[in-house]
Amino acid sequence: QMQLHESGPGLVKPSETLSLACTISGASVHEYYWGWIRQAPGKRLEYIGFFFLSGTTNYNPSLRTPVTMSVDTSKNQVSLEMKSVTAADSALYYCARFRRGDYYFDVWGRGTLVTVSS
């Protein structure tokens, strides 16, 4: 059974770089597309982007903070990096398997909470 587990620093200072990891078990990072979604407190889910091992990516152009996704095949992890974060980036961040052809997320991690504060 596939499981996803997000991890991150919890607290990040404004203007710093946020780095999150998503460790995948029960499947290989090579096999599927992987996406990131976030949810600020009391707000709707927000699509961040998706990534595939070949380097195929899509990032939400509405995000004000630059985003980069990558993969570490040795750890079977996908990563999310956001540079120069602000308080608006405080949210619960989820990674999920992305079904690119049909544009939905069918397996989700439990999320990792990120607070941007000095």
Add this chain to the structure above:
Amino acid sequence: QSALTQPASVSGSPGQSITISCSGSSSDIGTYNFVSWYQQHPDKAPKLLVYEVSHRPSGVPDRFSGSKSGSTASLTISGLQAEDEADYYCSSFSNTGTLVIFGGGTTLTVL
């Protein structure tokens, strides 16, 4: 960015049926059949209920059904159960550049 519109809340009694609407536009629901629905219980990750408008993943009860008319998608839950009390989000492909957009979420209360 464009977004989908859902009612903030709906309610129903056990055994009843309820429908949650999700209003979009010609950039998303009105043109494409890439509509999905998610259920989220408090402090839990979202769970996929419906994809491609009306398809259910294995393990999702057939009490949950999806449909679409024009630019509005709907999720119907029949035979309401107490465990159905949760937040529900719709999502769609969008050709505006954001690729995937979500609704604001609907809180279902089972009376």
